[in-house]
Amino acid sequence: MKRNSYFFISLLVSVVLCTSCITEDEYDNSPEGNFEALWQTIDRQYCFLDYKKQEYGLDWNEIYSQYKQRISKGMNNEQLFEVLADMLNELRDGHVNLSSKLEYSQYREWFDSYPANFSDSIQRVYLGKDYALSSGMKYQIFEDNIAYIYCGSFQSGIGEGNLDEILNKLAICDGLIIDVRNNSGGNLTTAEKLAARFTNEKVLVGYMSHKTGPGHNDFSTPKAVWLEPSLDRVRWQKQAVVLTNRRSFSATNDFVNRMKILPKVTIIGDKTGGGSGLPFSSELPNGWSVRFSASPMYDADMEHLEFGIDPDIKVNMTSEDMQRNVDTIIETAREYLHNHKE
């Protein structure tokens, strides 16, 4: 009986000692508290702090001191939002957004400071009125027997059957243009599905890692990312050109990276917008949502893709061509495909 009593007493003590609460330090819902919470979320979870320090001298501790001075107890929500948005814009990342009921912050320099290199009114001239539409993609066969597909988003899925039908229909063409200008991304799996139609073998296209802890250098060992051919499906075997501009961002950046490595694919247009960090979400004590890059992706040479991918042939739309409703980038692609006809 005595031994039993010891057992139950020790069990009770274990229960009391071991059941300690696991909680997270929460900041006050005040301008200071929200500022501290946002700064700390980025400090712990944002994946490009060291890379951007190296690229343009970003010092996140210095940013703290600089922006802390702009926080005061009496500021209203609008003023607080402006300061916090400005602080986030120091990251120069289109994947970093602050969202309140009133506003949505976005770093826009990655496309605003560059030529648009896309005009939907000129594109309409090329598509004509008899273009086809499938799985969100518009496609047309030009008079010179070059096929043109416009993929404006990877947000929605693309059906494998739709891709089969489209590529079958375009198989008679001498070359294919895939236009991903102004495609600001969406699902990586959708981008991968489209790229898988352009290779016959498994290809190493890059690496991906993620944060393993709150330290700036706490990263997992980068693991290889492969592009595998879409087996038992229709795959494009001729020359193809991908058209890009600065608004080719995020999952589209990943699509361009996958395509660029393929031997029969050429990238023409402007440098892509980048956005190679897989974004995660978090929130502040006042309920505002914040999105930030959490997992970096690299190309096959382990180089960062965060600030974009250079095209194989750099072309801007000229104002002379635009006045004549001519898309300089499409015309360059058509010429390239004619010159490289198989």
Next chain:
Amino acid sequence: MKKILLLLLFLPLSLLSQAQEDSLQANRYVMRATLYGAGFTNILDTYLSPMEYTGPEIRILRESMRMTKLMNGNVSVQSLFQAHLSLTENKAETSNEMAGMVNWNYALHYQFRLTENLKILAGPMLDLNGGFIYNMRNSNNPAQAKAYVNLAASGMVIYRFHIGNYPLIARYQANLPVMGVMFSPEYGQSYYEIFSLKNGGKNVLFTSLHNQPSLRQLVTLDFPIRSVNMRFGYLCDIQQAKVNNLKSHIWSHAFMIGFVKNFYLLKGKNKVAMPGRVSPY
């Protein structure tokens, strides 16, 4: 203590050998209870948000207990199944999280009959858990999958008493996970990496009291109303973990009510009410 260790050895064996001959023995008496309840949940999962979410939950609990032939018939077996669903909100009332968990416990308890009316039960427990937390606002980290298995220590006190001539049974039970394994993504690892790219990492982790200080406590009171045995219960379910630099907790407090049925299992015959002297409960 030695008895408890022996029970630890018997736990896997008893899981495999459920079928026994019907020989009008104590181990054929079964207590079954089903409780329905509602309560309050507090959720934290730093993979989804550093903020706590709170809100109501609904829960169902099914329990069965019977005696076994182990250790001269002093060991009872308890099977406890629970499922709960909660809809919670952050303090700022700008976002919601939905959580659903199922839990199955299988325990062997050595019964220490201290007096005619008081007994203490102690023994090992297998604790299986699975579920999800879904944040309705997040982008690439919208949900967290929960899956963990534990070997737990379980203790119970059962006290039969009367108020006047009215018979009552009170019970307190506590289950403490001692060691186990748990699934978790790494700190900033997306499910895209785990499942689409198949780039895993430290996703299956050893857990013990240092990183999973959890405890389930259940208090019940059985009271008859005419020929029906009713049960009122309070459950305090503290599930916590700190793995891969991610913190999580689901704290639930639920009040439950339901029915208790006592059977004597006979193949192909009617079930017979259980005499108090052989009750596993």
